[in-house]
Amino acid sequence: LGTRAAPAPRAVLPFEAVPRCPGNKWMRVLQIWRQQGSESLHLEMHRTFQELGPIFRQRADGRGRTAERERLPRLDGVGARARAPYDVGGTHMVHVMLPEDVERLQRVESPQPWRPPLDPWLAYRQHRGHKCGVFLLRPRPGGLESQPGAPGSVNGPEWRLNRLKLNPDVLSLQAVQKYIPMVDGVARDFSQALRARVLQNARGSLTLDIRPSILYYTVEASSLALFGERLGLLGPSPSPASLHFLQALEAMLRSTAQLLYLPRGLSRWTSARVWKEHFESWDYIVQYANEAIQRIYQELALGRPQHYSGIVGELLLRADLSPEAVRANCIELTAGSVDTTAYPLWMTLFELARNPDVQHALRQESRGAQAGIAENPQTAVTELPLLRAALKETLRLYPVGISVDRQVGSDVVLQNYHIPAGTLVKVQLYSLGRNPSVFERPERYHPQRWLDGRGSGTRAPSLAFGFGVRQCLGRRLAETEMLLLLHHVLNNFLVETLTHEDVKMVYRFIMMPSTLPLLTFRAIH
Numbered sequence: 202l203g204t205r206a207a208p209a210p211r212a213v214l215p216f217e218a219v220p221r222c223p224g225n226k227w228m229r230v231l232q233i234w235r236q237q238g239s240e241s242l243h244l245e246m247h248r249t250f251q252e253l254g255p256i257f258r259q260r261a262d263g264r265g266r267t268a269e270r271e272r273l274p275r276l277d278g279v280g281a282r283a284r285a286p287y288d289v290g291g292t293h294m295v296h297v298m299l300p301e302d303v304e305r306l307q308r309v310e311s312p313q314p315w316r317p318p319l320d321p322w323l324a325y326r327q328h329r330g331h332k333c334g335v336f337l338l339r340p341r342p343g344g345l346e347s348q349p350g351a352p353g354s355v356n357g358p359e360w361r362l363n364r365l366k367l368n369p370d371v372l373s374l375q376a377v378q379k380y381i382p383m384v385d386g387v388a389r390d391f392s393q394a395l396r397a398r399v400l401q402n403a404r405g406s407l408t409l410d411i412r413p414s415i416l417y418y419t420v421e422a423s424s425l426a427l428f429g430e431r432l433g434l435l436g437p438s439p440s441p442a443s444l445h446f447l448q449a450l451e452a453m454l455r456s457t458a459q460l461l462y463l464p465r466g467l468s469r470w471t472s473a474r475v476w477k478e479h480f481e482s483w484d485y486i487v488q489y490a491n492e493a494i495q496r497i498y499q500e501l502a503l504g505r506p507q508h509y510s511g512i513v514g515e516l517l518l519r520a521d522l523s524p525e526a527v528r529a530n531c532i533e534l535t536a537g538s539v540d541t542t543a544y545p546l547w548m549t550l551f552e553l554a555r556n557p558d559v560q561h562a563l564r565q566e567s568r569g570a571q572a573g574i575a576e577n578p579q580t581a582v583t584e585l586p587l588l589r590a591a592l593k594e595t596l597r598l599y600p601v602g603i604s605v606d607r608q609v610g611s612d613v614v615l616q617n618y619h620i621p622a623g624t625l626v627k628v629q630l631y632s633l634g635r636n637p638s639v640f641e642r643p644e645r646y647h648p649q650r651w652l653d654g655r656g657s658g659t660r661a662p663s664l665a666f667g668f669g670v671r672q673c674l675g676r677r678l679a680e681t682e683m684l685l686l687l688h689h690v691l692n693n694f695l696v697e698t699l700t701h702e703d704v705k706m707v708y709r710f711i712m713m714p715s716t717l718p719l720l721t722f723r724a725i726h
């Protein structure tokens with residue numbers, strides 16, 4: 202008769218009972234400074250979860266200070282005073298790695314979710330007086346009303362205003378239908394150019410470090426989807442400006458990794474040269490994006506185009522956002538669309554090369570869909586389910602963003618612990634994707650697991666692009682660029698490699714392979 206009383210819910214444990222990550226904050230700062238970054242951060246997190254369980258806490262790094270005035274690093278004699286980044290409120294950080302905790306975070310999420318500021322990037326914008334794009338937008342500094350978690354706090358209305366005006370032209374399925382033919386054209390050109398190089402060789406195969414070609418592809422495809430412009434990067438002579446842009450982007454990301462987690466007050470002395478390199482690389486990135494916006498602005502001013510001319514054209518024609526806001530977001534979209542997409546493409550090609558059975562199954566799918574996609578590229582979104590699953594599998598094992606961060610706006614219970622409002626919660630994607638109780642045989646590259654659903658497959662959602670209203674704005678552009686490139690490569694080449702060992706991944710703000718084995722492309726009809 203079920204007379205047994207339901208087990209009493211376990212009493213929620215206090216925050217102080219959350220297991221604590223060992224190690225002293227200043228030792229970590231010293232280690233980061235000495236190693237010029239924290240390249241194995243994902244592995245340290247993974248080990249700590251194995252020691253302490255699926256949740257542990259850590260004192261936030263130096264950013265937990267109150268908003269005080271702070272001198273910026275002196276740049277070529279130009280001293281600048283700027284407000285320190287807004288106080289992140291909580292001085293506690295909690296790491297989790299289970300999908301159930303992501304669900305709990307989503308349930309309490311505010312309409313303007315908040316992630317902590319990226320200090321070196323904010324420092325540059327404050328120094329130059331530039332506006333921030335959606336990634337960097339946070340509540341206005343000062344004033345209690347913008348304290349996260351304070352009663353009735355309005356967390357970043359500017360973020361929401363920007364985001365709601367960007368989504369229709371960047372993230373919506375309607376936008377994808379408009380730019381997918383453009384991306385398909387670039388992916389075809391990439392395959393044709395590679396095929397020409399392969400067929401020049403007597404053996405009909407080409408072995409190379411594919412990294413530069415993939416980077417040129419992501420810049421070329423994003424430039425067309427964003428600005429309606431071809432740069433000619435897939436041809437024999439890439440433009441010097443684009444090469445300089447790629448170098449500046451690399452320098453910006455590298456210096457970000459070196460400055461991240463170091464309190465600005467300290468790094469401006471210990472890493473003055475890195476700050477200088479950081480600001481100079483930003484200067485070029487901003488200039489490069491501004492020149493692209495200037496060109497499209499002039500063409501639109503001279504006459505309204507009769508047809509879709511790319512994402513930025515739509516944003517300018519809608520005129521929902523101020524020109525400065527369009528500019529700030531364009532910089533994020535232009536610079537954010539290169540490495541984030543190139544590395545997962547690389548890793549997928551490598552996994553296909555060392556898993557020939559998976560590669561064969563994907564080639565069968567692409568062959569079957571080839572005619573339909575040639576006729577109408579928009580069908581690629583629905584005709585390549587196994588290839589889409591392969592992208593999820595790549596991002597499960599190699600998440601470019603290693604964590605999804607939220608400054609919780611209200612109290613939440615995670616793993617039966619009380620987590621107070623204002624706490625920074627970091628969902629560690631590397632550990633989440635390799636958890637054997639969530640993904641069976643997690644080390645295995647098995648795209649089918651995403652299609653088997655509730656059966657032998659996985660029930661976990663793919664979290665590589667984050668979650669909720671603040672999830673990745675470039676998700677669909679990235680997915681489209683990767684899907685179409687792989688589709689055309691699979692229809693034109695066998696991809697092979699001699700290397701079958703795992704590749705060492707390093708965290709340099711973006712999770713990337715430290716080296717990539719040579720890949721052989723063998724032409725097939």
Ligand SMILES: C[C@@H](NS(C)(=O)=O)c1cncc(N2C(=O)c3ccc(Cl)cc3C2(C)C)c1
Pocket residue numbers: 336532533534536537538540541601602603604673710711712
């Ligand atoms: C790697 C991952 N980190 S995350 C967001 O998960 O912490 C990530 C995911 N999507 C986009 C990015 N971006 C960049 O790479 C980048 C470069 C320059 C600028 Cl101005 C803006 C960006 C953004 C933040 C869009 C980074």
